[in-house]
């Protein structure tokens with residue numbers, strides 16, 4: 565009887581497919597990351613004009629993008645008033661992994677880019693504010709501690725021009741939300757008409773002076789990435805970043821608004837203290853059995 569090599573052939577084909585896909589997928593991700601960088605971080609681009617230092621390296625020709633994983637790229641910029649740095653993180657689809665790729669053809673996911681702007685301590689007043697698509701806003705409200713403690717989802721205002729119906733706003737103060745949603749951003753991206761055209765890749769933004777961790781005062785933005793040929797489609801979104809750095813950097817709450825936020829913050833701090841106290845007490849009880 566002639567031996568049959570079916571199993572071996574199938575195995576070897578899978579292995580070859582997997583390996584080929586690894587190199588193709590890796591390449592695709594690198595191309596996407598560098599398409600973004602060559603739109604926004606090269607000479608005369610938005611970041612080059614708005615920040616004096618780009619990239620992490622000290623040397624002139626050090627690479628702009630830091631590759632952290634096959635599908636994760638980072639970009640750092642600094643040298644702008646009101647903030648001490650900006651970190652962009654691209655999290656791309658796991659194209660290099662055949663299994664993920666097959667899985668994503670059934671359950672689609674997005675290529676994402678997020679920006680964290682670390683604000684100077686004196687350049688950010690009491691601001692706890694977020695905006696996201698309707699579907700995501702409740703989760704955001706529950707998940708992020710500062711929003712959960714201090715923010716509330718704002719109802720639509722009666723008369724004022726406001727953001728597109730696809731978006732929802734969480735804020736500690738109505739006044740602050742009104743001041744941060746300017747006519748400029750409504751015209752550029754967030755208004756009804758412009759959001760349809762330019763908001764396609766917007767996911768969320770979150771500004772807070774109450775972050776946990778090393779960077780207490782921070783602006784975060786999250787966008788989806790277009791494909792390599794359509795980077796122009798996110799120009800208006802990326803332009804929000806320097807715009808908001810300046811707006812927030814200059815912004816001061818009115819006396820009444822600050823009075824309100826101070827009151828709310830004290831109350832939140834007291835509640836947090838009580839919680840901690842309760843936890844400690846029950847812990848002591850368990851420990852000593854009394």
Ligand SMILES: *[C@@H]1O[C@H](CO)[C@@H](O)[C@H](O)[C@H]1NC(C)=O
Nearest residue numbers: 610611613614802803804806
């Ligand atoms: C910063 O970026 C914005 C948006 O692209 C641009 O309009 C502006 O001219 C830049 N700022 C400077 C100082 O070049």
Ligand SMILES: *[C@@H]1O[C@H](CO)[C@@H](O)[C@H](O)[C@H]1NC(C)=O
Nearest residue numbers: 819820821822823824826827
């Ligand atoms: C804040 O407002 C309350 C009541 O409206 C007032 O009693 C208090 O003095 C104000 N506090 C400050 C710091 O202005």
